[in-house]
Every structure is written in C-alpha cells, then in structure tokens.
Amino acid sequence: MTTALGEKIKAIIRATGPISVTDYFSLCLADPEYGYYKTREPFGTSGDFVTAPEVSQLFGEMIGIFMVHAWQRHGMPADVRLVEIGPGRGTMMSDMLRVIARIAPALYETLGIHLVETSERLRGFQQQTLADYEGKIAWHSGFDEVPSGFTLLAANELFDAIPIRQFVRTANGFRERVIGLDIDGELTFAAGVATLDPTLLPDTSRPLPLGTTFEIAPARQAVMTMICDRLAAHGGTALVIDYGHMTTAFGDTLQAVRMHEYDPPLEHPGEADLTSHVDFQHLAETALASGVHINGCAHQGDFLIGLGLMERAAALGREQAGAIQQGIQFAVERLAGAGEGKMGELFKVLAVSSPAIDLMPFRPVD
Numbered sequence: 001m002t003t004a005l006g007e008k009i010k011a012i013i014r015a016t017g018p019i020s021v022t023d024y025f026s027l028c029l030a031d032p033e034y035g036y037y038k039t040r041e042p043f044g045t046s047g048d049f050v051t052a053p054e055v056s057q058l059f060g061e062m063i064g065i066f067m068v069h070a071w072q073r074h075g076m077p078a079d080v081r082l083v084e085i086g087p088g089r090g091t092m093m094s095d096m097l098r099v100i101a102r103i104a105p106a107l108y109e110t111l112g113i114h115l116v117e118t119s120e121r122l123r124g125f126q127q128q129t130l131a132d133y134e135g136k137i138a139w140h141s142g143f144d145e146v147p148s149g150f151t152l153l154a155a156n157e158l159f160d161a162i163p164i165r166q167f168v169r170t171a172n173g174f175r176e177r178v179i180g181l182d183i184d185g186e187l188t189f190a191a192g193v194a195t196l197d198p199t200l201l202p203d204t205s206r207p208l209p210l211g212t213t214f215e216i217a218p219a220r221q222a223v224m225t226m227i228c229d230r231l232a233a234h235g236g237t238a239l240v241i242d243y244g245h246m247t248t249a250f251g252d253t254l255q256a257v258r259m260h261e262y263d264p265p266l267e268h269p270g271e272a273d274l275t276s277h278v279d280f281q282h283l284a285e286t287a288l289a290s291g292v293h294i295n296g297c298a299h300q301g302d303f304l305i306g307l308g309l310m311e312r313a314a315a316l317g318r319e320q321a322g323a324i325q326q327g328i329q330f331a332v333e334r335l336a337g338a339g340e341g342k343m344g345e346l347f348k349v350l351a352v353s354s355p356a357i358d359l360m361p362f363r364p365v366d
Contacts, residue, residue, distance in 0.1 A: 003034070003268055003269055003270050003271050004033075004034045004270065005027065005028065005031055005033075005034035005035070005269040005270030005271075006187065006268075006269045006270070008027075008031070008033070008034065009024065009027060009179075009187065009269055010181060010185065010187065013179070013180055013181055013187075014181070017180075018178035018179060018180035018190060018192060019178060019179050020165065020176060020177075020178055020179075020192070020194075021163070021164065021165060021166045021176075021177050021178070021179065021254065022163045022164065022165050022219070023163075024179045024269070025163035025164065025254075025274055025276075026163050027269070027270075028269045028270055028272075028274045029161060029163075029273075029274055030118075031270060034269075034270040035270060036270055036271070036272065036273055036274070037118075037119050037122075056328070056331030056332075056334075056335060057095045058304075058309060058312055058313060058316070058328075058331060058332065058335065059092065059095070059304070059335055060091065060092040060093070060094065060095025060096050060099075061095050061096070061098070061099045061312060062303075062304050062307045062308070062309055062312070063092060063095075063096050063154055063156075063239065063241075064095060064096035064097070064098070064099030064100050065099060065103070065307050065308065066239060066307055066351075066359075067082065067096060067100065067152045067154070067237075067239075068099070068100055068103055068104040068107060069359065069360060070152055070236075070237040070351075070353065070357075070359055071104065071107050071152060072104075073357040073358065073359060074150070074235065074236070074237070074353075074357060076106065076107070077150045077235070078110045079110055079111075079112075079149060079150065080107060080110060080111040080112070080149075080150050080151070080152055081111070081112055081114055081146060081147065081149050081150065081151045081152070081236075082096075082100075082111045082112070082113050082114065082152050082153075083114045083115075083116065083143070083146055083151055083152070083153040083154070084114075084115055084116070084153070084154045084155070084156075085116040085143060085153070085154075085155045085158050085223075085227075086116070086117070086155060086156070086157065086158040086161070087115045087116075087117055087122075087126055088122065088125075088126075088156075088157075089122065089125040089126065089129055090115075090125060090126035090127075090128075090129030090130045091129060092154070092156055093113065093115065093126075093129075093130060094129050094130055096154070097113070097130075097133060111136075111152075112136065112138065112147075113130075113133060113136050113137040113138070114137075114138050114139075114140060114146045114147075115137060115138070115139050115140070116139075116140050116141070116142065116143050116145075116146065117139055117140075117141075118141055118142075123139055126139075143223075143226055143227065143230075144226070146230075148230070148233070148234050149234050150234055150235045150236050151230055151231060151234060151235075151236035151237075151238070152236055152237055152238075153227060153230075153231075153236065153237070153238040153239065154238075154239050154241075155227075155238070155239070155240050155241070155242075156241045156242070157241065157242055157243075158223075158240070158242065159217075159220050159223070159224075159240065159242050159244075159278045159283070160242050160243060160244070160275040160276060160277070160278055161273075161274075161275055162217065162219045162220045162223060163217075163219055164215045164216065164217045164219075164220070164254070164276050165215065165216050165217070165218065166213055166214070166215050166252065166254065167195075167196040167213070167214050167215075167216070168191050168211060168212070168213055169208050169209070169210055169211060169212040169213075169214075170191050170210065171210065173195055173196070173198075174195060174196035174198075174201070174214060175191040175192055175193065175194065175195060175196075176191070176192040176193070176194035176195070176196070177189055177190075177191065177192070177213070178190050178191070178192035179266065186266075187266040187269075188266070189266070196214065196216075200214075200216060201214060202247075202248045202249065202250070208250065212250050213250065213251060213252035214250050215251075215252075215253060215254075215276060215279070217278075217279065217282070220278070220279075220282075220283070221282065221283075221286050224240075224283050224286040224287060224290075225286055225289075225290055228286070228287045228290035228291075228292045228352060228354075229290055231290075231292050231352065231353065231354040232290055232291050232292055232354045235354055235355065236353065236354065237295075237351060237352070237353040237357075237359065238351070238352050238353075239349065239350070239351050240278075240280075240283060240349070240350045240351075240352075241300065241347060241348070241349050241350075242278040242280075242347065242348065243277060243278065243343075243346045243347045243348070244277040244278030244279060244280055244348055245277055245278075245279060245280065245281075245348075246280050246281060246297060246348060247280075247281045248279050248281045248282055249279075253276040253277035254274070254275075254276045255274075255275060255276065256268065256272035256273065256274050256275075257272060257273045257275070258271060258272035258273070278348070280297050280348050280350055283350055284297060284350060284352075287350075287352045291354070292352045292353065292354040293352060293353050293354060293355070293356035293357070294350075294351075294352055295351035295352060295353055295357075295358070295359045295362045296350075296351060296359075296362030296363065297348055297349065297350045297351075298348065298349050298361070298362065299344060299345050299347070299348060299349075300335070300336065300343055300344055300345075300346075300347035300348065300349055301335070301336035301337065301338065301343075301344025301345060302344075302361070303349040303361060304335055304336050304344075305336055305361075306360065306361025307360070307361055309332060309335070309336055310332070313328050313329070313331075313332045316328055317329075
C-alpha cells in the first residue's frame with residue numbers, strides 16, 4: 001500500500017538521501033499537493049479523530065468561563081484580542097463566544113476575535129460555524145499578523161501537530177532519526193549523522209539501552225516563545241491544551257491516526273494525521289525564559305471540573321429526556337475521565353500570564 005505523497009517522498013529520498021523526522025512530519029501534514037491538512041477532513045466522526053470541542057459544547061463553554069475569569073483578574077481591560085491558533089471547525093470559539101456574551105457583555109462588546117488558520121478549507125468551515133459573529137472576526141495566516149494589544153489566547157491541540165526532531169541512542173551516542181528506503185524501496189526509519197547536544201537530555205543515572213528515543217521540538221519552542229513575548233509586551237493570558245506529558249522523558253511518541261485507529265507512521269503519508277506528545281515541562285521552561293508567569297499545569301479533567309464542568313452538565317441535563325442526560329454524562333466522562341478513550345488524564349492544560357495573576361482552578365504558586 002502506498003500513497004501519492006509516499007511516492008513523492010520516496011522520490012525525494014532517492015534524489016537527495018534520507019530525510020529527517022521533522023521534514024517527514026511537515027510533508028505529511030502540509031505538503032501543498034498531498035498534505036493531510038490540505039486534502040482531508042480530519043475532524044468529527046466521519047474524519048480521522050474527534051477533538052474535545054466536537055465531543056460537547058461543555059468544553060468550549062468552560063474555556064469561555066476561564067477567559068472571562070482571566071479578563072476579570074487582569075482588571076477588565078477594554079479592547080481585548082481574543083485569539084485562537086488552529087481553530088479547527090470553529091466549534092470551540094463558537095461555544096466560548098456564546099458564554100462570554102452571556103456572562104461578560106462588557107468584554108464581548110469590545111473584544112476583537114482573531115483566528116490564526118493556514119488552511120483555506122478550514123477557514124470555510126469556521127466562517128460557516130461563526131456566521132453569527134461576522135464583522136467581529138479577522139483571519140490571519142500567522143500569529144505575527146494579529147494586531148498588538150492585550151491578548152487572551154487559546155491553543156487546543158495545536159502543539160501536537162507542530163513537527164518534532166527525534167534522536168536515537170546508538171553505540172556512538174544519540175543520532176538524529178531519519179527516514180530512508182529499505183532494500184525493497186519502502187520507507188523505513190534509520191539513524192542519521194546529526195548528533196544531539198547531551199545537555200538537552202533529562203538527567204539519567206542509569207545507562208540507556210540502545211534504540212532509546214528522545215524527542216526535541218525547536219519549532220514548538222519558537223511558537224511558545226512568540227506567544228509569551230506578546231503577553232510580556234502587551235499583557236494577557238494564554239491557555240495551551242494538548243495531549244502529552246508533564247515532565248521531560250525518553251520515548252518515541254510519533255503516531256498516526258487514520259479513521260479513528262492508530263496507524264503505523266510510515267504507512268499512509270498524507271492520508272493519516274501525524275502527531276506526537278507535547279512536552280509540557282519544556283513549554284513551561286520556554287515560557288519562564290520569556291519572562292511570563294506560569295499559572296499552573298493540570299490534567300484536563302481536573303481543570304474542567306475545577307471550572308464547574310459538573311455543575312454546568314447538571315444544568316444542561318435538567319428536565320431533559322433520559323437519552324439526552326445520558327449523552328451529557330458520556331461527554332463529561334470523555335472530557336474529564338481517566339482511562340482508554342478518555343481525555344481527562346492524557347490531555348494537559350498549561351496557563352501562562354503577564355503580568356503575574358492568580359487564576360482558577362490553578363493553585364497560587366508561592
């Protein structure tokens with residue numbers, strides 16, 4: 001089984017030699033001809049995966065409540081930029097705006113909505129979803145195009161789709177993992193020549209077995225730095241939600257998802273979503289280096305429950321038919337529960353702000 005993009009990648013490798021995981025990742029998602037986000041409809045039950053906003057309106061509503069709370073803690077400034085990077089189909093922003101308009105009309109009246117989206121196709125979905133807010137929304141191809149000023153920013157499942165570099169422990173130290181061709185001309189992983197700066201490795205007192213993988217993400221670091229520099233210059237709060245780990249660790253987390261099933265990462269280039277786990281410790285360290293305040297990092301379940309997920313779910317279900325109540329309960333479990341198929345523990349939430357303020361549901365850091 002091969003794909004059009006797979007053939008293109010093989011031709012590149014035959015012409016110029018093995019390519020890095022970063023380049024493979026980028027080609028799979030963003031190749032102008034065959035890239036996943038250029039050609040596929042990834043979201044929802046008919047797509048390849050379901051994001052939290054598509055599970056239930058409860059998710060976006062909780063994010064909206066958080067943004068209102070942050071705005072209040074910042075002293076209720078006027079002329080706010082409400083920014084979402086990678087807004088999917090616009091579902092989360094729609095749910096956020098409904099809540100903001102209801103509970104903080106003063107914020108809603110003066111805010112400008114800024115969506116950072118590179119895909120023309122997804123912009124079309126967003127325009128449909130957010131048709132009620134026409135005139136309040138501006139679209140941008142990059143975050144640097146968002147006008148400067150006080151910013152409230154959300155990034156849900158953004159960082160997992162930004163390419164990583166992988167290094168593999170060999171007898172000669174950590175070498176960059178590359179993709180080449182095997183004797184049958186099929187894509188295969190191999191160790192390249194580039195080496196890893198050992199100071200980037202987590203402390204390890206035990207010897208690491210050959211084949212141990214370590215991932216770094218300079219491109220994610222660059223995006224986080226850009227966000228934090230904006231907050232440091234103009235004030236605001238940013239919320240990052242993604243699946244990943246709280247502390248830097250070894251391991252290969254590169255994965256592909258196709259039609260709601262895990263797929264070998266080299267199997268269907270361009271036809272499967274390619275992601276990897278986000279290192280939240282590294283994002284937090286990046287934020288600190290930019291001089292912003294870390295409000296906290298929490299499991300998604302704890303974050304949503306701390307903001308009132310259960311109370312909102314109960315209100316939604318009140319006086320509804322049993323089937324609707326069951327659906328709401330299922331959504332709560334999916335968003336906040338632990339275990340396979342649930343997002344509550346796998347997904348993490350990082351909040352950063354400038355100037356430093358305390359934000360619920362995070363505990364104040366002394």
